[in-house]
Amino acid sequence: MNEIRPTVSSFGPARLLAGTDAGRLDRARHLAVHGPVPVLSSEEVVTLTRTVDLRGRGGAGFPFARKFQAVVDALRNTQGDPAVVVNGAEGEPSCLKDTALLLNAPHLVLDGAEIAAVALRADEVAVGVARSDVLASVQQAMDERRSLSVRMRVEQLPERFVTGEGSALTNGLNNNPALPSGRKVRTSERGLNGRPTLLSNTETFAQLAVAARLGAQGFAEVGLPDEPGTAMLTVAGEAVVEAPTGAPLTYLLQMCGMSVGQGLLVGGYHGMWLSPAAGELALVSREALKALGATLGAGAVLPLPEETCPVGETARVARYMAGESAQQCGPCVWGLARLADELEALTTYGGQAAYDAVFSHVRGVLGRGACSHPDGTSRFVSSALKAFPEDVGRHVYEGGCGRPVLGVLPVDGKDVGKVTQRLLVDWTLCRAHGLCADVLPGVVQLGPDGYPSSADMPLKEKERANAVRAVRRCPALALRVVG
Structure with a gap:
């Protein structure tokens, strides 16, 4: 709740x-x-x-x-x-x-x-x-x-x-x-x-x-001549600001002690991402945002700090959106879940195949849902991957960007700014090399046979970066981070 x-x-x-x-x-x-x-x-x-x-x-x-x-x-x-x-x-x-x-x-x-x-x-x-x-x-x-x-x-x-x-x-x-x-x-x-x-x-x-x-x-005494009045905005999932139409979004971010960062999500999880340059130009205005390729939507404004991984943040929201499915049609039940799976694979392992699979599932749900939930989610994902080309490129060609997923995009009101993740072991691939225990001694405990004693290990936020290192160092590719 x-x-x-x-x-x-x-x-x-x-x-x-x-x-x-x-x-x-x-x-x-x-x-x-x-x-x-x-x-x-x-x-x-x-x-x-x-x-x-x-x-x-x-x-x-x-x-x-x-x-x-x-x-x-x-x-x-x-x-x-x-x-x-x-x-x-x-x-x-x-x-x-x-x-x-x-x-x-x-x-x-x-x-x-x-x-x-x-x-x-x-x-x-x-x-x-x-x-x-x-x-x-x-x-x-x-x-x-x-x-x-x-x-x-x-x-x-x-x-x-x-x-x-x-x-x-x-x-x-x-x-x-x-x-x-x-x-x-x-x-x-x-x-x-x-x-x-x-x-x-x-x-x-x-x-x-x-x-x-x-x-x-x-x-009409306040705001833009063709869009008079004020608008209510939610900034970073916590602060609500009333502002006249035409106000620069950067001013509102500064009021809340924030900046555009790596990019700006406008309109919530059915909205669109703006690049830092576009974010600096954005106004509280339907038409101004439309000209930048975005929409005011439900008035949510979410800046992405430099310290977090954009692909991982997108995957985290996609998993949440898949879980919010009404469970009434295939694109929601299966399509969004698979889209989240492929985004998590892109976040953890990288590679061209994972990237291609993400866009395959984005296209696969468009226009096929019983309501707008699949369409809105797919637009959010494709917008994110287009807004952060350098970060996506590192995941595709280098196996990751090296930054943790801080969970700055809220998916649970009780957990704003936090992230709950797990390190999973695929027993069909694990060969008991033990390198994961060297990197994550407080998380991975090896049994007498040299294999991890658990296949599902919870991660604290501060352990995320080392977990990613363990995934990359595993010679058998038997580890992945989810959540």
């Missing part, structure tokens, strides 16, 4: 995080900071969000006005009341911005959901979350709003990468397994309990609440 409580700060005056410097905003403090909840018609919501070009902040960046209008259109052909769903199930370890909002400013998110619900005449707002502390914060906020006409509920769903996929979230809120449906059914037509449903991300509803209070002109 990801129980990291993110630090929050702002680059310039805060909007979404206004007032949170003193801690979580209860209902009274929230109203003192932001004022009462405006009431807008459906036409006013569409006009406002289209004028400020409000986009979904969960990854896809879909225009909110079009999504809202789709629900309005669906209601013309459907009887019954619509629903509003807030996607707060942030399942990726590198993303904490929605968690930060729901822990510190839950009423702003619920305001946005209420504005949309009233405009649509929806009778229910459902919030899906994945953490117990977030559940408690949102439930407390809902209890403080009992007098409101819109019925609200919050449900805790499994904390998994795929839980945040739209159909998976809706399935979970419908008391079904929180897994992607695999069918191209729009929630605007059939969502919560089969009703037309407006489903959007936590930050998107908070932005709606701010825009409704400021109006289009006031909202």
